[in-house]
Amino acid sequence: MVLAKDVEIEGNRVLCGKGTELTPAIIERFQRMDVSHVTVAGRPVPEEGGKTLKEQVHDVEQRFAKVRHIKPLMYLKKRIQQRLIDSRAAGSQKAEDADAGSAGQEAGGDHG
Amino acid sequence: MNRLLVAGNADFLGAESRMLLEAKGYQLNSCERPQDAVALVLEDPPDLLLVEKGFAEGGDRQLIKAVVSCLQKSNIPILLALSADELANEPDWQDAYPVDDIVIKPLVPVDLLARLRLAEARMLRVFDNNPLSRLPGNTSILRAIRRVLAKEEPFAVCYVDIDNFKPYNDRYGFSRGDEVILMVARIIVNVIEELAREESFVGHVGGDDYVFIVHEEKAEEVCRRILHNFNMVRNLFLSAEDVAAGEFVGLDRQERETRYPLLSLSIAVVGTGGGRYRHSGEIATAASELKHYVKKLEGSNYLLERREPDSAGGAATNGGDEVAEVETGKK
Amino acid sequence: MPARPAKKQGAIMVEPELTAEQQKKRDNIRKALREVKNLPTLPGIVSKLTRMADDPDTSTDQMGKLISKDHILAAKLLKLVNSAFYGFPQRISSLNSAIILLGFNVIKSLIISASIFELMEEQDVELWEHSLGCAVICNVVAKRLEINDPEEVSTAGLIHDLGKVAIKMELPRESAEVAALVESAEINRFEAEQRVLGLEHAEVGGWLAKSWNLPAKLVEPIRCHHDPASADNEPLVSAIVHFADIMIRGLGYGHGRDIWVPPLQPRAWELLRFKAADIDEILDEVEEKLWDVKGFSLDIKAEAATTATKG
Numbered sequence: 001m002v003l004a005k006d007v008e009i010e011g012n013r014v015l016c017g018k019g020t021e022l023t024p025a026i027i028e029r030f031q032r033m034d035v036s037h038v039t040v041a042g043r044p045v046p047e048e049g050g051k052t053l054k055e056q057v058h059d060v061e062q063r064f065a066k067v068r069h070i071k072p073l074m075y076l077k078k079r080i081q082q083r084l085i086d087s088r089a090a091g092s093q094k095a096e097d098a099d100a101g102s103a104g105q106e107a108g109g110d111h112g
Numbered sequence: 113m114n115r116l117l118v119a120g121n122a123d124f125l126g127a128e129s130r131m132l133l134e135a136k137g138y139q140l141n142s143c144e145r146p147q148d149a150v151a152l153v154l155e156d157p158p159d160l161l162l163v164e165k166g167f168a169e170g171g172d173r174q175l176i177k178a179v180v181s182c183l184q185k186s187n188i189p190i191l192l193a194l195s196a197d198e199l200a201n202e203p204d205w206q207d208a209y210p211v212d213d214i215v216i217k218p219l220v221p222v223d224l225l226a227r228l229r230l231a232e233a234r235m236l237r238v239f240d241n242n243p244l245s246r247l248p249g250n251t252s253i254l255r256a257i258r259r260v261l262a263k264e265e266p267f268a269v270c271y272v273d274i275d276n277f278k279p280y281n282d283r284y285g286f287s288r289g290d291e292v293i294l295m296v297a298r299i300i301v302n303v304i305e306e307l308a309r310e311e312s313f314v315g316h317v318g319g320d321d322y323v324f325i326v327h328e329e330k331a332e333e334v335c336r337r338i339l340h341n342f343n344m345v346r347n348l349f350l351s352a353e354d355v356a357a358g359e360f361v362g363l364d365r366q367e368r369e370t371r372y373p374l375l376s377l378s379i380a381v382v383g384t385g386g387g388r389y390r391h392s393g394e395i396a397t398a399a400s401e402l403k404h405y406v407k408k409l410e411g412s413n414y415l416l417e418r419r420e421p422d423s424a425g426g427a428a429t430n431g432g433d434e435v436a437e438v439e440t441g442k443k
Numbered sequence: 444m445p446a447r448p449a450k451k452q453g454a455i456m457v458e459p460e461l462t463a464e465q466q467k468k469r470d471n472i473r474k475a476l477r478e479v480k481n482l483p484t485l486p487g488i489v490s491k492l493t494r495m496a497d498d499p500d501t502s503t504d505q506m507g508k509l510i511s512k513d514h515i516l517a518a519k520l521l522k523l524v525n526s527a528f529y530g531f532p533q534r535i536s537s538l539n540s541a542i543i544l545l546g547f548n549v550i551k552s553l554i555i556s557a558s559i560f561e562l563m564e565e566q567d568v569e570l571w572e573h574s575l576g577c578a579v580i581c582n583v584v585a586k587r588l589e590i591n592d593p594e595e596v597s598t599a600g601l602i603h604d605l606g607k608v609a610i611k612m613e614l615p616r617e618s619a620e621v622a623a624l625v626e627s628a629e630i631n632r633f634e635a636e637q638r639v640l641g642l643e644h645a646e647v648g649g650w651l652a653k654s655w656n657l658p659a660k661l662v663e664p665i666r667c668h669h670d671p672a673s674a675d676n677e678p679l680v681s682a683i684v685h686f687a688d689i690m691i692r693g694l695g696y697g698h699g700r701d702i703w704v705p706p707l708q709p710r711a712w713e714l715l716r717f718k719a720a721d722i723d724e725i726l727d728e729v730e731e732k733l734w735d736v737k738g739f740s741l742d743i744k745a746e747a748a749t750t751a752t753k754g
Binding site: 059060062063064065066067070072073075076077079080083 | 631689690692693694695697702703704705706707712717719722723726730
């Protein structure tokens with residue numbers, strides 16, 4: 001995993017810069033310095049036991065069930081659903097890329 | 113002045129003392145858990161406090177701290193009840209137990225009563241505190257300055273002033289003016305408490321003038337934080353339209369309509385290092401010259417007195433590019 | 444107290460005139476809710492704050508950051524700083540300002556005196572996430588609308604559901620009835636509250652905020668977050684909190700079984716003047732910030748678990 005954003009700590013000091021690859025040592029350092037979460041590059045991959053995309057989209061549909069007559073909210077609903085779909089698609093694409101790519105990667109390769 | 117909070121283990125007060133105090137008109141409220149006592153102090157403060165030393169493993173100190181650390185409650189007399197043995201161990205009266213008086217366990221009712229009465233009377237005699245901010249006044253300020261002048265380590269004596277306070281008062285009324293005075297007092301106290309507590313001092317000369325003293329190396333950080341916090345809070349004390357306009361219109365001393373910038377702070381910082389000053393009056397004079405310059409700067413600013421040529425000196429403004437140095441004429 | 448008039452079609456709820464008996468019931472409940480003392484917060488938050496307060500290296504800023512995620516402690520701070528003793532009656536409407544004016548020691552005392560939920564339920568954490576998420580969206584929207592002090596708006600967004608905790612504490616039986624009705628009838632919580640209690644949490648929150656001397660800038664958005672059109676002084680802030688509440692539910696941060704996105708009031712929509720592109724951009728900004736919310740609640744649950752095992 002690679003950091004998508006700088007990890008800042010107290011006093012706006014940068015602990016770890018964007019682009020750094022997370023190693024177990026670095027993660028341990030984060031824990032010691034009480035960093036609770038970081039932003040990594042790439043789209044979230046569905047967790048095991050998590051909902052399928054279909055279920056998630058349906059959940060959103062249900063949430064908005066009582067406001068079908070309100071146009072702006074229907075737009076909001078569509079956008080939220082679309083983002084879910086997009087992020088899943090990107091996530092699986094990245095996973096495919098990574099699989100395909102790692103086969104031919106050498107140590108000096110540049111992931112970017 | 114008769115609501116007494118009694119905090120300690122079950123019935124350390126004793127039935128006799130309780131009866132006597134109630135007979136003499138005290139309203140007693142007992143707490144065995146420090147948590148409850150602290151909540152009371154925060155939301156419904158008593159007039160007097162009687163604490164049993166060592167109850168609830170440190171609960172006594174938490175409670176004392178809660179009372180002492182809040183400006184508005186610094187006039188609540190605190191009595192500490194302890195055993196002769198504990199007394200022999202010489203508690204830390206400065207830091208851990210800044211109490212007003214002690215009573216020895218087992219409590220003797222008439223003794224306890226006398227101590228409570230005396231503590232109340234003493235509180236009324238403390239005339240030096242500013243009635244609004246409860247901060248020490250002129251006499252204490254002079255004493256504090258003299259104290260640091262006598263020390264080896266360098267201190268910074270800082271004079272804080274609220275700019276355009278009179279037009280603000282005229283526009284918003286004295287009640288609001290009082291709120292602002294209180295607000296600045298709290299900001300100064302809280303910043304120093306957090307950043308530069310050691311050997312520090314905060315006083316309120318009166319009106320919109322304050323004096324604080326910190327170790328010299330902390331001065332800039334403290335000034336910057338005070339100004340930052342002031343800027344964060346200031347707009348709550350102004351009307352939305354004035355904030356939007358960035359100024360307000362008032363009358364000057366000649367009754368002419370003038371535009372005034374919004375409230376800001378000016379801090380003049382005089383260092384005691386290098387043995388430059390020997391008398392508190394000299395510090396006040398130096399400060400007043402500095403103030404003359406810093407009050408002219410737009411917005412909130414602090415200004416350090418320029419040091420001797422061979423040491424690093426300087427001044428700073430609040431985020432502006434302007435850096436002003438001032439020769440005070442002192443060698 | 445005059446009975447509430449029936450509202451026109453198109454508004455949130457249509458209420459009949461109250462009978463004398465219903466009115467009496469309302470007044471009784473109102474009295475009970477006024478007595479509410481120490482509202483509890485999540486144990487994980489208090490234990491974390493206690494650790495922080497005991498650590499000499501902790502700054503007020505750090506504690507402030509955590510408190511800004513807890514709607515109960517935030518409300519307490521605001522109540523304290525606006526109380527008669529502090530000298531700023533109804534003046535302080537932003538949490539950051541409250542923290543600056545109260546200072547480290549007072550905050551520490553507040554933490555010591557804080558009460559906690561004995562048993563932390565899943566639903567409780569959801570309310571915290573919902574409140575924090577609402578604050579986040581309020582902040583984004585307020586900045587977008589170039590409001591002078593966006594932090595005041597996010598403070599209102601943070602504490603808008605105060606009434607829910609008060610109802611749960613003071614009327615636990617009724618609160619459970621309400622929860623059951625939400626589930627069985629599949630309606631919004633505030634509708635269920637109306638049916639069971641004859642009042643709802645926004646109103647209750649408004650009473651509390653008012654009795655705590657909070658400024659109108661906070662009282663109104665709390666009271667009017669389901670019905671921003673009824674706001675006299677702060678219609679825009681109320682509209683923002685109303686919208687943020689809707690959006691955060693749309694994003695999945697409802698509370699308990701009340702997952703339903705409530706209707707958006709036309710008047711609120713008018714005040715906000717958003718177009719489609721605005722919604723997209725707001726979603727963009729908000730999505731990232733909401734990871735903070737998830738992170739926070741994971742933190743709190745982990746904290747509570749550690750404390751539990753320590754015993």
